[in-house]
Amino acid sequence: MTRRFLTAILALLAVGLVAAPAAAAFPERAVRIIVPFPPGGSNDVITRLLAQRLSEIWKQPVVVENRAGAGGNVGAEGVARSPADGYTLLLAAPGPLAINPSLFQRMNFDPLKDFAPVALAASVPIVLAVNPQVRATSVAELIALAKAEPGKLHFGSSGAGSTNHLAGELFKTLAGINIVHVPYRGAAPAMNDLVAGHIPFMFDNMPAVRPQVAGGRIRALAVAGASRSSLYPDLPTMAEAGVAGFEASAWFGLVAPAGTPADVMKVLVETTAAVLKEPGIGARFAELGAEPGTVSGEAFGQFLKAESEKWSGIVRAAGLTPQ
Known part of the structure; x- marks a missing residue:
């Protein structure tokens, strides 16, 4: 009887009729978000606000780690080379994600190939x-x-x-x-x-x-942007102040290592996008002079491509040569 039972189970497994154990829900342990700049800057402040809320939702620690160097390349490369499991993320400004390929002759990672886009976290x-x-x-x-x-x-x-x-x-x-x-x-x-x-x-x-x-x-x-800030409505734009054609703005984006499993990416993208829509987060960002991001997943990936093209044009216009 035992032999027949085992034979039947093995046969069912062979044709896939017995389901494999369900994958554990992400995240099961602490998640790290690398900020590729020192503490105290805008990137750091925005990341810590987002990390606190993600930690509350996931009921797991979300630890912010500052890893500065080479215009953000040190921290970004570390994330690009991390295991693609969703437990090490990068929240960075345009430098390492869109600008540096135009300024550095050698980079040990490709921002558009080595990262999976999660969300535009904020624009400032x-x-x-x-x-x-x-x-x-x-x-x-x-x-x-x-x-x-x-x-x-x-x-x-x-x-x-x-x-x-x-x-x-x-x-x-x-x-x-x-x-x-x-x-x-x-x-x-x-x-x-x-x-x-x-x-x-x-x-x-x-x-x-x-x-x-x-x-x-x-x-x-x-x-420096195209329009005045609601926080300083009397402050002119650079163009209004006499520098015609001047427009520059900053943003912060969250990415994971390329190859991160689809189910993990789904959690990262959906949770982050939901957090950025929360009125409380919007109010906290507004106090800082920032606006929550509105694109995530593949839409954010397209945004990164467009930003790379935009900033490479500014680098050329400024006459900067790669170092």
């Missing part, structure tokens, strides 16, 4: 800000200062290839001025030096700029 305006000691209360006055002393005015950024860096290069090109780029290992160190007066100005993301403006530690001159 870029703001031109100066140290209060700078004798410029408008964009026109800052341009005049730069023209009076060519090569003497420095601007900081979160690193070579960042949107903040390229916004400065675009300013240099369109305004016809000679200014010098000072790259930092992240936006927070650059902002610290701006506040301290070690650099006169920089372009930075709204979430990092707003508290410093509120405290009177820096002065905002203009927003």
Whole structure:
């Protein structure tokens, strides 16, 4: 009887009539989100808000790990080379996801091939800000200062290839001025030096700029996007301030290693998209000057391709050569 029973079970398994054990629900353990820049910047702040909410929903820790270096390439490469199981993710600015292939001669990963798109997490305006000691209360006055002393005015950024860096290069090109780029290992160190007066100005993301403006530690001159910010409705755009054709904005995107299983990607995409639609998250992002992303999955993949083409054009227009 036993032999007959076993024979029957084996026969059923052979033709697939006995279901295999169901796969465990994702996630079963802690998830890591790598931020490829130092703590304190806009990327870091947005990631921590998202991670906290995902942790509450998944009932598993979602740990944020800062892994800076090479304009975001160090952290991004680490995620690209991680196991494709959904437990190590990257939440990055355009640098490592769309810009760096145009600025680095050698990269050990391909942003469009080595990552699976999860969601556009947030978009944020870029703001031109100066140290209060700078004798410029408008964009026109800052341009005049730069023209009076060519090569003497420095601007900081979160690193070579960042949107903040390229916004400065675009300013240099369109305004016809000679200014010098000072790259930092992240936006927070650059902002610290701006506040301290070690650099006169920089372009930075709204979430990092707003508290410093509120405290009177820096002065905002203009927003770099196509329209004014609701947080600073009296602040002109760069185009309105006299720099025709100027438009630059920042965003943060969540990706997983390419090859992550479809069922895991489904959880990542659907949960993240749902979180970004929550009124509470929208309100928290708005307080920072950010807007939740509205595209996910393959739509976000198409967004990344379009951004890569856009920023490569800006790199060429600025005359930057790959390092």
